[in-house]
Amino acid sequence: LGMKSSIPNLTHHTLFFEHSLDEHIDCIYADKKWPEKPLFYACCPSKTDIDVAPEGQENLFLLMPLATGILDxxxxxxxxxxxxxxxxxxxxxxxNLREQIVYKRSYCVSDFVQDYNAYxxxxxxxxxTLKQTAVWKPKIRNKSVQNLFYTGQLTVPGPGVPPAIISGKIVAKEAIESDYKL
Ligand SMILES: Cc1cc2nc3c(=O)[nH]c(=O)nc-3n(C[C@H](O)[C@H](O)[C@H](O)COP(=O)(O)OP(=O)(O)OC[C@H]3O[C@@H](n4cnc5c(N)ncnc54)[C@H](O)[C@@H]3O)c2cc1C
Incomplete structure (x- = not known):
């Protein structure tokens, strides 16, 4: 969201966890439905970076974790x-935050399917899950094509920015140590 005026008492990272975490988690994993009392993360980078919004305005990102496959x-x-x-x-x-919106874009479950073919x-x-953990994760090295490596959150060690970076480091080491020559 682009907001036309500054939002008070908000920092770069703010977690809105006033309600039950267990209830929200059940909506994601057990019931697969939209939460009644959602928890969400507000990222407001304009609080620390003057380049992401015009002066006096705010760049606001709201992230609400959701179940896969739900209607959005x-x-x-x-x-x-x-x-x-x-x-x-x-x-x-x-x-009146609603009236402050100058730019709005939403990105949800069906967009991840459409743009990335994400399961x-x-x-x-x-x-x-157990079968997708540790040695059961998709391998970094392709089984059939010699010297084809994968990196990122869908392989070892897993999802998240730090693991994705570590994954790149592992592949770099494997590639350097492999006997493949150009
Ligand atoms: C909304 C959201 C919030 C997140 N919050 C956090 C967080 O707070 N902390 C955290 O640690 N992680 C977070 N993550 C997860 C984190 O962003 C990912 O785990 C990480 O970016 C995965 O890295 P990656 O390299 O596997 O994939 P990506 O970062 O998706 O990189 C893949 C790249 O490959 C490119 N690409 C795709 N297909 C092709 C192709 N055919 N040819 C060429 N290029 C291609 C894409 O354009 C992209 O640049 C979040 C993810 C989302 C979606």
């Missing part, structure tokens, strides 16, 4: 955006 039509996205803005107003004392529209790669 425009109406539902809008409903949850309004809910998150109300929570922001309540916690920060900001007023179930997931954003974080493989779930950490």
């Amino acid at each position: 039509n425009e109406e539902t996205r809008e409903e949850y955006l309004m809910h998150m803005l109300e929570r922001l107003e309540k916690q920060t004392g900001a007023k 179930g529209g997931n954003a974080y790669g493989l779930a950490n």
